[in-house]
Amino acid sequence: MVPVHELLSDDETDKVLKRLKITRDQLPKIKESDAAIKTLKIAMNMDIPEKSVVRIIRDSQTSETAEVYRLVIRG
């Protein structure tokens, strides 16, 4: 049910931002307190700092899967 969330490394993040030709602040946000981020934290056994970018791969009605990115913010 919960789509795949994965933390991007700094290199990957830069690549994604470069590809989209945007800066971090233009990404959609996800709160640290979001259940998906909490679970990811436990699964990775590490802290997910603010400003990190998460890739979400979810099923889509129109294309088979859709890749989206979220910027982790405090809250």
Add this chain to the structure above:
Amino acid sequence: MMSGVSKRIGSIRFTCLSPDEIRKMSAIKIITADTYNDDGFPIDQGLMDTHLGVIEPGLMCKTCGHKVDECPGHFGNIDLAMPVIHVGYVKEIKKLLQATCKSCGRLVLTEEDVREYVSRQETMESLGSDAIELREFSKETAKAAAEKALKEVCPHCGVEQQKITLDKPTTFREDGHKLTPKEVRERLERIPDNDLIPLGIDPAACRPEWMVLTALPVPPVTVRPSITLESGDRSEDDLTHKLVDVLRINQRLRENRDAGAPQLIVEDLWELLQYHVTTYYDNQTSGIPPARHRSGRPLKTLVQRLKGKEGRFRSNLSGKRVNFSARTVVSPDPWLSINQVGVPTFAARELTVPVMVTKDNLEVLRNMVKRGPEPAGEVYAPGVNYIIRVDGRRIRVTDKNAETVAEGLEIGYKVERHLMDGDVVLFNRQPSLHRMSMMAHVVKVMPGKTFRLNLCVCPPYNADFDGDEMNLHVLQSEEARAEAHILMKVQEHILSPRFGGPIIGAIHDHITGVFQLTYRNPHFDKAQTLFIVSKMGENKLPEPIVENGREYWTGKDLFSTILPKDFNAQFKSHICQKCQKCEKEGCQYDAYVKIRDGKLLMGTIDDNAIGSGAGKILDKIARDYGADRAREFLDDVTRLAIGAIMVRGFSTGIDDEDIPEEAKRQIDDKINNTFHDVDQLVASFRDGTLDQMPGRSLEETLEVEAMKKLGEARDEAGRIAGKHLGLENAAVQMAKSGARGSMLNLSQMAGCIGQQAVRGERLSRGYWNRTLPHFQKGDLGAQAKGFVKNSYKSGLTPTEFFFHSMGGREGLVDTAVRTSRSGYMQRRLINALEDLKLKQDGTVRNTADSIIQFHYGEDGIDPTRSVQGEAIDLDDVLRDVLGEHYADLLSRADDRKISLYATVEKDLMEASTDDDDDQDESDYDGGGDE
């Protein structure tokens, strides 16, 4: 004419005004509450002082020296004797008072905490948080400080804090003891600039003490004009009335204070001043009675002017009234193209298009001007209402001066000529719920007083001709015309982005007509054929078929003449019986349509082929051949259909629902049997032998069973009636071809109306334990609970009629509730989505350039340019590349839900070896849905 940009707005900042600023921008200090003297002239330093601008002709503004309409108006000010709180800022003031120390004014947080909060604020800003999020955060900071203040002493000066409460609307209390606005202001003054930043206030722009007013700006008279009644009496604006009140009390307060009046009196007056200033800003503040006009009507003060649907924003800024527009009743005209709109001459003479005079059109325009504003003559010819000279002066063209004005016409002038055939206009019907509610049409000036439109554009506008009115806007610039022409023309909207199918298409008689033309391929003799074909414009008559020396044409051949020459398609008609196994080419009902190379080989053309909302042929032409060809096809097909229906004639009446006596008896028997069954159900319910359904109570079980039985009875009655209503019946033709009505409608007219329901249950309310006094209390039988045995044709009994009204009423209420609710939802949705834009890189972004969707619709496909949501129509491509035979095999493989490419390949190989086999035909229907 077009003036250049004299000043460009770089940014806008909203802050509060400081008392200094209020005084600095003030043209004059207002001291008297009077407005006009006995002679009707404004009193100096009164509320209507001419320093504030002028509203009467003849007077001159003492500030700028301009006259009415030239002077923009200027602010004045009132010096308040004692400070009062601004209602708009009470929440903010409360926050500040609670978060800061009562003695030193510092934020009750340690230096580290403050640093922490400020740095959080900065990261939020750098990560693209918007103003709302930042405001929320500073609220949190204030809350943290306020909580700390109640528990601990001030970390800066060690003073203990008291609890500050707000007594609505404007009284602050500290531990129950009242704080005067003066004290509040003193506290706010003490807050240092640096402590404001974490609270979300920019000290450079706004100091908190400014939220307590010491001076009040007086708006220019142009903002609050007084009106002179016919009787000669002056009637002042609500704002002026309120300002008079403020001034009066202010004056009294000052006098009393200066005279050393008792504290109590001064305080009372102070509070009264607070009341007046509060209502001057917002006359709907909760907790205080609204200020009223002498007549008892509440005054409309500043907030009321701006807020809500009738407020400045929604009513004057988001929704402006416009010139060059017209509104009238609409009526149909099948001979117009879908792109056209018929405009009555009367409207065309009022609506104008500006044309720049050049050397090429000088003579043409000169002739037009010569005709003047009311050209005579049988044939409509555009005249001219105004010309605009190079210096921007407008000259009205009249019958008298037309000749001279025409002679004086020069290059560079602008001529406002009447609307004429071929002009592009926007046409609209409210409610404008989707983009097809406003489309560009090409004008055709016609006699009469209504706007005329082609019937095919009724569905997108949701228009009918029972008195609907529509709006028309004339485009005024070349850019606008070009944009409308390319993007907004009706033909560009044949395919709806809502469901990716045609929303503009044939309706009603068009469908019936084309059904009669093609069903079972009728023959037409020469006269009939010529009659039909004559309805269309250019058309090549196909070669006749000669049989026994007589020549005739078939309906399918005639239809084929309007298809593109290389058009291929196959699908099921609306009349399809939905057989267990589709015989496809062998369909005995002529319901399988197959078109090859622009020839209709078999099948009936009906709603599924050309209808609005379903038309497969229309859909395919619009996609594969473009909007121009689709428009041409639609215009042709509707005219062809009208020709066809006129050859035979078509009419329906109540006798279309006649069924033989025998059938009536059968229906009666069936229904009576069912009544008996229901009675038995009721009996078994009473004596407890009814088997309870899992998850339902005994009563519910009975209801479900009874509903099921009665539903079956209605269906059976419909089936019996339907048996006697064949396709030669006009009503059935309409229902089966999808033109209008359904078989259910017909069976309700001929057979039996059936069970009436409210909230999906049999009727039960009304009297105590029964629906109507005609029945026994507790009667659970069919007829006592709303079953209507009669048909619309046979007529309802009084009780049945009553039941039917109950069911009908629910429908009405539902629609009323639905429209209001969905209207509100639509408004919210549009407000949220209006600034989103699809960018070149396929992302959807808002105006801040933040990403909303990484890939439009997640697949980047425009529904109006896709085939049922896919980027390409694979079956079609395969058919083109592999040829008919293999494509069929492929689609058949697809039918068997074989998705692996290898298996398909294997199948293909196998199939090609054992040559032809026609078992298990595929369900392929030209990329259609069902």
